[in-house]
Amino acid sequence: MDLAEDLQRLGLTEGRIVLLHASLAGMGYIPGGAATVAETILDVLGPSGTLVVSTSTPENSDTSRAHLRKVSGLSEQDVLAFRAEMPPFHIRTSAASTGRIADYVRTRRGSIRSAHPQTSFAATGPHAAHLMAGHPLTSHLGPDSPLGKLYALGASVLLIGVGYGACSALHLAEYLYRPDPPRRVYRCVMQVDGLSQWVTYQDVVLDDSDFPWIGRELDRHTDVRRGKVARAWARLMPMTLSVDTARRWLAVHR
Numbered sequence: 001m002d003l004a005e006d007l008q009r010l011g012l013t014e015g016r017i018v019l020l021h022a023s024l025a026g027m028g029y030i031p032g033g034a035a036t037v038a039e040t041i042l043d044v045l046g047p048s049g050t051l052v053v054s055t056s057t058p059e060n061s062d063t064s065r066a067h068l069r070k071v072s073g074l075s076e077q078d079v080l081a082f083r084a085e086m087p088p089f090h091i092r093t094s095a096a097s098t099g100r101i102a103d104y105v106r107t108r109r110g111s112i113r114s115a116h117p118q119t120s121f122a123a124t125g126p127h128a129a130h131l132m133a134g135h136p137l138t139s140h141l142g143p144d145s146p147l148g149k150l151y152a153l154g155a156s157v158l159l160i161g162v163g164y165g166a167c168s169a170l171h172l173a174e175y176l177y178r179p180d181p182p183r184r185v186y187r188c189v190m191q192v193d194g195l196s197q198w199v200t201y202q203d204v205v206l207d208d209s210d211f212p213w214i215g216r217e218l219d220r221h222t223d224v225r226r227g228k229v230a231r232a233w234a235r236l237m238p239m240t241l242s243v244d245t246a247r248r249w250l251a252v253h254r
Helices: 002-008 034-044 065-071 076-084 099-108 128-132 146-152 169-176 213-218 239-253
Strands: 017-022 050-054 121-124 156-160 183-192 193-202 225-229 233-237
Touching: 002 034, 002 225, 002 233, 017 034, 017 146, 034 076, 034 099, 034 156, 050 099, 050 128, 050 193, 065 076, 099 121, 121 146, 121 156, 128 213, 146 169, 146 239, 169 239, 193 239, 213 239
Parallel strands: 017 050, 017 156
Antiparallel strands: 050 121, 156 233, 183 193, 225 233
């Protein structure tokens, strides 16, 4: 098994900016685990390439599906007690919910993480500081988030062992497919001046339930490269293609 050869055969080349979503379990046994996968990707990208991963933390929000699953069936009193003990988002210590490879990149020396308390990203490489700077609370995955900057810089999306439902880039299209996309209230706990504080804000409704249908459209494009990386099926595609295809699909179907 040669991960570097698999990635190069898929079309990954030196100098790219890559948004990665990957499942380590889906790849089969990899000696060295998440570190081996991430470092191999970085070796293929070379010193001029930048690797970006989603490091979201939905567990610190009482409006997320992850939280609602945890409190399902609890009494009102138990729910209040549970929420009182929820740890706030901390940019340096809050683990990513998006898998071991993402968490490895988050903790890798020199990596930079964006500051959003629910939908942060982490990056390593020459573009990391620019991509991770200024991630406002009211733009989870919108034009003012790292996704907007990745789109503007012509980044690529790399999916390994995961489907389109895990592709965060498609969420950017939810901000763009109409002038006034539906919005909702979000609430999460974060550190403010060293203290836990609940914050409430509004942002676009995020719904990945139809992303597999968008994926069917994308798989028709020759610019979506498909192949195996270790034992996992993988896709490599231009981010502009993924977002623009999703925007057109959402404009018709939502």
